[in-house]
Amino acid sequence: AQSVAQPEDQVNVAEGNPLTVKCTYSVSGNPYLFWYVQYPNRGLQFLLKYITGDNLVKGSYGFEAEFNKSQTSFHLKKPSALVSDSALYFCAVRRSNDYKLSFGAGTTVTVRA
Amino acid sequence: DGGITQSPKYLFRKEGQNVTLSCEQNLNHDAMYWYRQDPGQGLRLIYYSQIVNDFQKGDIAEGYSVSREKKESFPLTVTSAQKNPTAFYLCASSIPPQVPFMNTEAFFGQGTRLTVV
Numbered sequence: 001a002q003s004v005a006q007p008e009d010q011v012n013v014a015e016g017n018p019l020t021v022k023c024t025y026s027v028s029g030n031p032y033l034f035w036y037v038q039y040p041n042r043g044l045q046f047l048l049k050y051i052t053g054d055n056l057v058k059g060s061y062g063f064e065a066e067f068n069k070s071q072t073s074f075h076l077k078k079p080s081a082l083v084s085d086s087a088l089y090f091c092a093v094r095r096s097n098d099y100k101l102s103f104g105a106g107t108t109v110t111v112r113a
Numbered sequence: 114d115g116g117i118t119q120s121p122k123y124l125f126r127k128e129g130q131n132v133t134l135s136c137e138q139n140l141n142h143d144a145m146y147w148y149r150q151d152p153g154q155g156l157r158l159i160y161y162s163q164i165v166n167d168f169q170k171g172d173i174a175e176g177y178s179v180s181r182e183k184k185e186s187f188p189l190t191v192t193s194a195q196k197n198p199t200a201f202y203l204c205a206s207s208i209p210p211q212v213p214f215m216n217t218e219a220f221f222g223q224g225t226r227l228t229v230v
Contacts, residue, residue: 036221041226046220049218101158105153105154
């Protein structure tokens with residue numbers, strides 16, 4: 001079985017401050033890890049992924065994430081948050097050779113001006 | 114313009130009726146997925162399909178059915194057996210996971226909000 005945990009339902013930060021959204025995963029074999037963002041009543045937009053290689057991956061809109069195999073984590077980060085980053089963020093995992101893609105419960109990010 | 118199209122955006126169903134949600138993609142992806150989204154529960158996998166004429170149950174398949182007669186299309190039927198069908202439904206597609214170092218992320222449609230009245 002595979003699963004994703006996003007331990008924080010909500011994250012609140014001030015604009016200009018660093019933003020971190022936490023994600024841990026459980027999967028057998030090599031993981032493919034993804035972050036998506038969702039705005040109200042819309043589909044999910046892809047932000048970034050870890051497949052192999054460097055543990056620090058960079059994605060869209062200034063976001064980055066660090067893969068930590070020993071801690072089975074893939075936390076999303078942004079050095080300086082913007083009000084427009086306020087949205088619902090999802091972490092997802094699948095095994096490298098499998099079609100099944102599993103999502104976490106999501107974290108609502110609110111960035112105050 | 115490539116992408117995934119879900120229709121309709123809003124759908125209302127009377128209790129006891131079946132209803133079919135449409136999902137079409139022109140990305141030439143082999144894999145397609147249906148997810149259900151409820152507040153606080155994230156995305157839960159209903160069904161997925163690896164290739165035409167093949168599909169597998171996800172984590173919450175009861176009360177749902179799918180077909181995959183064409184590569185481009187993966188319709189989802191919400192049957193009267195689904196006890197609580199009111200939710201936001203998302204369709205996605207991706208390339209096969211066996212293709213190394215390619216764009217393995219899933220692409221999502223804009224969703225269909227189903228309400229039982």
